[in-house]
C-alpha cells in the first residue's frame with residue numbers, strides 16, 4: 001500500500017491509497033481537479049471514496065469526481081447522506097480488492113457521525129485527530145472527543161496518522177505554550193519547519209510521536225494537567241480537563257468559543 005497526499009483548498013489533504021495493480025481509494029474530496037490530476041499522473045484506477053464527515057471542505061469535490069468515476073461512496077450512516085451511497089456504522093469493515101480492509105470507527109466530537117478509517121499500519125482520522133491537535137467541537141461534546149482520541153491511542157504505536165488538514169505547525173505553537181518543558185515538542189517544531197521548507201507535508205506522523213507531543217492525547221500527564229487546571233482555576237476531571245484544554249486552545253487561536 002502506498003499513500004499519496006493531494007493538497008486541496010487552503011490546507012486540506014485528500015489521501016490517495018494505492019494498492020496493487022494501480023487500484024486506489026480516495027479519502028475525502030474537498031476539491032476534484034487536483035485529485036483527478038494526481039490520479040491521471042499516477043495512472044490509477046479508482047475503486048471507492050471513503051468519506052470521514054459532512055463538512056464542505058471534505059465533500060464538495062464529490063459530484064465532479066463521480067461524474068468521471070461513479071464509484072461507491074462509503075461514509076457515515078448519520079450524516080453526508082447526499083453523497084454517501086454505502087453508509088457505515090461503527091465497526092463495519094470495507095474490503096477493497098487489491099487495496100485492503102478498512103475498519104470504520106465512529107469517532108464523534110468534531111461532528112456527531114464522524115468516521116475514521118483504520119487499516120493495517122495506518123489511520124485516516126479526518127478532522128478528529130490532527131497532528132499535535134484535534135478537531136474543534138462543532139457538534140459533539142468534550143466527552144465524545146476524548147473518547148474518540150482515547151480510542152485512537154489504543155492503536156499500535158507504529159500506526160501512521162493521516163489527518164484531514166495541514167495544521168501541524170499552528171498546533172505545535174499551542175502545544176509548546178501549554179507544555180513548554182516538553183522537549184519532544186520543540187524537536188517536532190524543528191522537524192515540521194524543515195519539512196515545510198522542502199515543501200513537504202508534516203503528515204503522516206507516527207502515533208508514538210503524537211503521544212509525546214499532542215496535548216489532546218496527554219491530558220493525564222501531570223505537568224500538562226497542572227497547567228490545564230491553572231487555566232481552569234480548579235481541580236477537574238479528565239473530561240473537564242479535555243474541554244478546558246480545547247477552550248484554552250481556541251482562546252490561544254483567537255477563535256470564538258463553540
Ligand SMILES: [Zn+2]
Nearest residue numbers: 053055110127
Ligand atoms: Zn470538518
